[in-house]
Amino acid sequence: MRKEEIIFEEFGNLSERQKEQIRMLGPLYEEWNSKINVISRKDIEELYLHHVLHSLSIAKVVEFPSGAEILDVGTGGGFPGIPLAILFPEVNFTLVDSVGKKTKVAAAVAQALGLENVTVLNCRVEDMGREKKFTYIVSRAVTDLSNFLPWVKGRYTHGIFYLKGGDLKRGGMLYNEIETAIKKVGIQKEKLTGFNIEDIFHYDFFEGKKIIFFAN
Secondary structure (H helix, E strand, O other): OOOOHHHHHHOOOOOHHHHHHHHHHHHHHHHHHHHOOOOOHHHHOOHHHHHHHHHHHHHHOOOOOOOOEEEEEOOOOOOOHHHHHHHOOOOEEEEEEOOHHHHHHHHHHHHHHOOOOEEEEEOOHHHOOOOOOEEEEEEEOOOOHHHHHHHHOOOEEEEEEEEEEOOOOOOOHHHHHHHHHHHHHOOOHHHEEEEEHHHOOOOHHHOOEEEEEEEO
16 A cells, blocks of 8 residues: 555545645655755655644544634644645645744645645744734644743634644643643633544554644
8 A cells, every 4th residue: 555545545535636735745755855854764754644644633623614724833844734735725824933944845845736825934933923813723742832822822713733642631741731831821621622643543653642622
C-alpha cells in the first residue's frame, strides 16, 4: 500500500484534485526537507501518518463551514494547516510561524499545490494585530498551553483545536498543564472537550495523542 493510501482510506470523499494534492505532499516535503530540515529525517519517511493524518484528525471532529477563517499558529512547515486546507478548499487558512526557513517551505508547498486558500506569514502571533478575529485557531503542540492561550486570547470567535499528547486524567501532566493554562486566561472547564486520536485512527502512533478543543 502506498503511504498516501492511508489518507484515502480514512477520507473516502476526496475529489481527484484533492487526491492529487495529497499525493504531491510526499515528494514536495522530501525535496524541501533535503534543503531545509523542517521535519526530522526519521519522520519524513512517515510523513503521511505522523504529519498529514495527524493534522487531519481535526477534520474528524469538526466540519469547518465555507468561508471560515482559520489561524494555524506555529505551523512549522505547514502542519496542520496545509492538509486541512486541501480538505477544506472553501475555507481560508492563515499559517503563522516565527521561523523564516519554515514559513519559506510552507509557502512553497502551498504554492506548488495551488492552494489559493492559504496565506503564510513569517511572524510571531503575539505581534499580529488583534483587529481581525478568526473563526477557529488550530495548532500542533507548539508550546505549553499556559504560553499559548494568552497569545491567542481574543483572536477567535468559535474555538481552538490543539493537538498534543499526554494524560487528561486528573493529576496527569496534560491535565495539570490545562488547569494552569485555563486559570491564567479565565476559560471555564465546561468549555473544554478532549478527543483521543487513537479512537479515531487505529494506528499505534496515535496512542496517547489528543485533540483538545477550547470553545469560545
